[in-house]
Amino acid sequence: MRPPHFRLNSFLSPNPLDDSRFMSQSALIDRRTVIDWLGIMPFMIFALLFLILPTLYLVGGAFLTPDGDFTFKNIADLFSPNIVSAYWISIKVSIASSLGGAVIGFFLAWAIVMGGVPSFVRSGLLTFSGVASNFAGVPLAFAFIATLGRTGLVTVLLRDLIGFNLYSTGFNLLSFLGLTITYMFFQIPLMVLILTPALDGMKREWREASEILGASTWQYWRMIALPILWPSLLGTTLLLFANAFGAIATAYALTGSSLNIVPILLYAQIRGDVLHNPNLGYALALGMIVITGLSNVLYIWLRSRAERWQK
Template sequence: MVTLTPTRPPTGRRRRRRARLAPPPLASLGGLPFFAFMAVFLIIPIGANLVQTFRSGGAWSLGPLRKVFTPQYLSAFVETFNLSVLTAFVGGVLGLGLAWALATIERPVWLRTFTMSFSSLASQSGGVTLAYAFIAMLGTQGLLTRFAPGLMEDFSLVSFWGVAVVYLYFQVPLMAVLTLPAFSALKSAWREAAMSLGATRWQYVRDVVAPILWPPVVGSLLVLFANAFAAYATAYALAGGGLNLVPILIGFFISGNVLLEPSFAAALVTVMMVFIIGAMGLRILLERRSSAWLDP
């Protein structure tokens, strides 16, 4: 007669040991190209930039980082910050209205589809192509400038306000693309429940919609801020050295158009990364706050 002895279930430590010894699932191998791409084009360059920040003349030094905080270069951060905040706020307000319209409009269907397609395309537009398009329209010899010279008399694309107008071309649709999923996730049952309890439309927006939507909306504004803060090609093609922006300075010190100082350029990049990483980190925290309500 064979006696069957029940086996004791594995403890937590034993289960963890088996999990470590088990081969990785085949499906996870599909992520290896992505992680390799991230390592080669993001993690390793960031590490190299941090090392270069603290190297000057072949020795370790804090000189390049101290130079960033001199008044001459702090003014570039101030102007870049002001440009980013301005375009993020104006683009956010206009893009928020566009997202609300796309989420509530039902007819005509073609208009909604066309607007969504154009917003997705325009939100990724930028660089030299966009700059030259605005130069052809609003530049010194642009089409609108020649046909309406009095209208464009006090406007210049190479100024702070000119670059801000060009940035709005991609900031507004980017805000719409980022916030449209949040608007679409609002359930009609919430509005019906509020109305059945006697709430007005304004009370529904104030007490239900606003508390749920403000985290993704503020998070999207942070994305717009980071997007404008790091933009280089558009501003350089428009203003060149006529505008004191951090990305343009970085390009000058790397290419040697003014003075070749790779360590100082790396220090500028490091401080700029602090702004961008801080904005993205805050956005992640805000997304976690609203995910419980907006996730399907």
Template sequence: MKSSISSKGWALLCLVPFALFFFAFQIAPLAWVASNSLNTAEGWGLGNFQQAFSSAFYRQAMRHSLEVAFWSSLFGIVVAIIGSYSLRQVSSRLRDFVMAFSNMTSNFSGVPLAFAFIILLGFNGALTILLKQMGVIEDFNLYSKTGLIVLYTYFQIPLGVLLLYPAFDALREDWRESAELLGANTWQFWRHIGLPVLTPALLGTFVILLANALGAYATVYALTTGNFNILPIRIASMVSGDIFLDPNMASALAMVLVGLMTLITIVHQWLLRRSYHVAR
């Protein structure tokens, strides 16, 4: 009994550094941002949030952020699902190579990624000119919302593969064989067995991809030099800008981002519970 209490005490003691680190770099900054978001020229209040939601410019930034994050996450997870499943069917050598490549490309972002896309898909990019000559496209603007969705999807795919690939370990081959023996076709297997088993991993991965896209800053800034209106760009411009310096409004927009992610997480948990009850 004493040994059990002693081991629990040591375990709690070992958690102290993590708790201090978590408080110093997660809770304290979030509390500081939340406090400053309520600080206005007239005193404490919701003036910054009222201005953020009443301004067409800030609403456009929120809309652009959600659209780019949603579509890039959707396209990314679809490709990641197909890729993760396909990796189960290839040789171990090719699978190891693809996983190592995905691990490398998932960290390829920021200025190098923006520069690479400008060379390939800019107005005079190599692929842009080639596709125009082949008649595949008439025009493509990398610096538009569509271009950003393509760019974001690029770094969403390897992250999605890394997150989803282990989830396919939960699908056992004998389940498919049993389903076939009982007369189930491929669609019925995935509808009643495969997708219910993978649903928690799919929803969790989609939420992570959304968070990854919503918070992306360096790549889109390097690509558009801060001229595309999304929330991270607006927040940075009001924190480090010389003309439009307004850290309190930046804090309010940051809390809007936190609110969006909180809402997405709540919906994610609700969908998980619902899928669990449906599966049962």
């Protein structure tokens, strides 16, 4: 990397404090370090301006009154029934869709890796998963309205063919269950995509070694396979959780602002200060960061425990 080095070097020097005749080794190293750091400055500045500062601004604002005084009142106000219920529904939908996505995604990944199905099924499912995991947002809501909405294909078919009225059971696409089912459409493929390589990494010999040592299939899964897969399973589930927790477009297109989940509440607050306190909006955002952040801390902690047998 010498050429850019020299040019940047000459650009930076002369340093008035530096007597070039006695320039020491350490000064050289220091200068080199400065150059090294300069190389990633654009990235750091970008991350600071468009990722870290905006977030910190909200975090700071959560602890201020509109007049700029320090306060815990915004945080305390988060515990009003309306906001608590929004968080609660969001958390429930996120947990349900991430667990559902994790379980079904796990079985699908298992089926294509270990189930002995033809390879075209595997490549087909993986390709489809790549598409479906990115098929989120507004169009996904449209798809489910057309399928499970009041005049959706499945609803109509169930009614006309077997006389089963889905909506008389209390089902509603604009509810907790409906949102969970919709979210799982991108959660499952994501799980498949992340877990398939992990399952591919399971050596056949582990299975055979456990078998020849007398273990049953169940014992193999309980004592060997699941402990080995645990970090990826857990990590992906928590990723799915954060993914669902922050998602707004699907829910908004599906329900308008009728469903009281945190991202929609925050969206409404940004648009029109429905909470009548801008700083309470910051606190709402802080709450979201804390929850997704916590799920990541939990993931890192659990993984470090589960991975003590790895490097």
